[in-house]
Amino acid sequence: MGAGKAAAAMARAVEDAYAPDVPLGGMVVTRYGHALPTRRVAVLEGAHPVPDAAGVAATAGIRRLVADAGVDDLVLFLVSGGGSALLCAPEGLSLAEKAETTAALLRGGADIGRINAVRKHLSAVKGGRLAAGCVAPLLTLAVSDVVGDDPGTIASGPTVADATTFTDALAALDEFAPMAAAARRALGAGLRGHRPETPKPGDPRLSGARYELVASGALAVAAAAARLEAEGIAVAVADATVTGDSTTVALRQAGEVAAALALGRWDGPVAFVYGGETTVARGSREAATGEDGAPSVGVERGPVACAAPAGPGPARGGPNGEWALAFVAALGRSDYWLLAVDTDGLDGASTAAGALLAPEALARLTPERVERALRVHDSHGLLEEVGGLLVTGPTHTNVNALRVVLFPRSRPA
Numbered sequence: 001m002g003a004g005k006a007a008a009a010m011a012r013a014v015e016d017a018y019a020p021d022v023p024l025g026g027m028v029v030t031r032y033g034h035a036l037p038t039r040r041v042a043v044l045e046g047a048h049p050v051p052d053a054a055g056v057a058a059t060a061g062i063r064r065l066v067a068d069a070g071v072d073d074l075v076l077f078l079v080s081g082g083g084s085a086l087l088c089a090p091e092g093l094s095l096a097e098k099a100e101t102t103a104a105l106l107r108g109g110a111d112i113g114r115i116n117a118v119r120k121h122l123s124a125v126k127g128g129r130l131a132a133g134c135v136a137p138l139l140t141l142a143v144s145d146v147v148g149d150d151p152g153t154i155a156s157g158p159t160v161a162d163a164t165t166f167t168d169a170l171a172a173l174d175e176f177a178p179m180a181a182a183a184r185r186a187l188g189a190g191l192r193g194h195r196p197e198t199p200k201p202g203d204p205r206l207s208g209a210r211y212e213l214v215a216s217g218a219l220a221v222a223a224a225a226a227r228l229e230a231e232g233i234a235v236a237v238a239d240a241t242v243t244g245d246s247t248t249v250a251l252r253q254a255g256e257v258a259a260a261l262a263l264g265r266w267d268g269p270v271a272f273v274y275g276g277e278t279t280v281a282r283g284s285r286e287a288a289t290g291e292d293g294a295p296s297v298g299v300e301r302g303p304v305a306c307a308a309p310a311g312p313g314p315a316r317g318g319p320n321g322e323w324a325l326a327f328v329a330a331l332g333r334s335d336y337w338l339l340a341v342d343t344d345g346l347d348g349a350s351t352a353a354g355a356l357l358a359p360e361a362l363a364r365l366t367p368e369r370v371e372r373a374l375r376v377h378d379s380h381g382l383l384e385e386v387g388g389l390l391v392t393g394p395t396h397t398n399v400n401a402l403r404v405v406l407f408p409r410s411r412p413a
Helices: 007-017 053-068 095-107 112-120 166-176 181-191 217-230 246-262 319-331 359-363 367-376 379-385
Strands: 026-031 041-046 075-080 138-143 209-215 234-245 270-279 299-301 304-306 337-342 354-357 401-407
Touching: 007 026, 007 041, 007 075, 026 053, 041 053, 095 112, 095 166, 095 181, 112 166, 166 181, 217 234, 217 270, 217 401, 234 246, 246 270, 246 319, 270 319, 319 337, 319 354, 319 367, 319 379, 319 401, 354 379, 367 379
Parallel strands: 026 041, 075 138, 138 209, 234 270
Antiparallel strands: 270 401, 299 304, 337 354, 337 401
């Protein structure tokens, strides 16, 4: 079983790893457009980042399979980023009310930890509840899109103990979505003891559950750095722990890069490699369209979704596009190559993975054009104009952002 943007690719890898005569079956749910053909594991699709009825139906099927597994079976749970929305079993409120709660938290700018604290306490599967209903040995294989790789944060930790409480969830609601009345009622019922808490560390129901991390942003950054070094390129920085607002982070990192280059430590090419998860703040403006082009209250931005601005057209782009534009403007030179992508192949509300900018494209990014694109949150449009979009389609994995800045020489030509 499994859920997330990498679920289909992971299911196919499991199929390839087992001999044809081994009894193997199951069901996973992934984001619309991210399915792959499989032989023995059913692949279903649902909405992300705001859940829909298809995700609820898929989750019900997964729960039945988990409950039917016996003590002589082995349950492999394949979890990856995006699983919080895709593995959806609302408890204490309706799907529509939970979707609006999620959207309100996103609009309010809640970080992924706060969002997941609420999600776990409005769900029959998150926060260890899925594993608590499994009598079979259970092994979770995780692809992490979370800085620090916290098992309780990746897809809201359906198979691991939860350290958060109803009190934590209500505090997040108070700060980021105070008008979410249905969620408040459901969480209040839990606080009064009318709904059970999530399984906590040491819960005997989780004694048969194990957890292994198989891929992460840190591994991706390390692999990129190793490949660059193998090509004879010095790596000045390899940091997978970056978080915060995309523009703010870009300005800081541009300053760090400029200072490092000014020291002149490298005679040949040098690269700076970053990973992590950044966000785009949208204020209180309403969204125009969602990821599939339909009307929506939010569009995805890195690890969370943020409201898009009102105006003549929808916001297009995401945290990597905005980081790229802000970095280029702040650094003020164009003699390098820049890659800034979401590893799932879709950068927020963009159909592109992000930015791939050669020196010729960098030279066309004037401060005025960059400032306007950032103001209206249309990094996709400007990058498309200058020939700086990287379009891959879904990659069937998700370890969040990968950003590489490569200088053929450390000093301007």
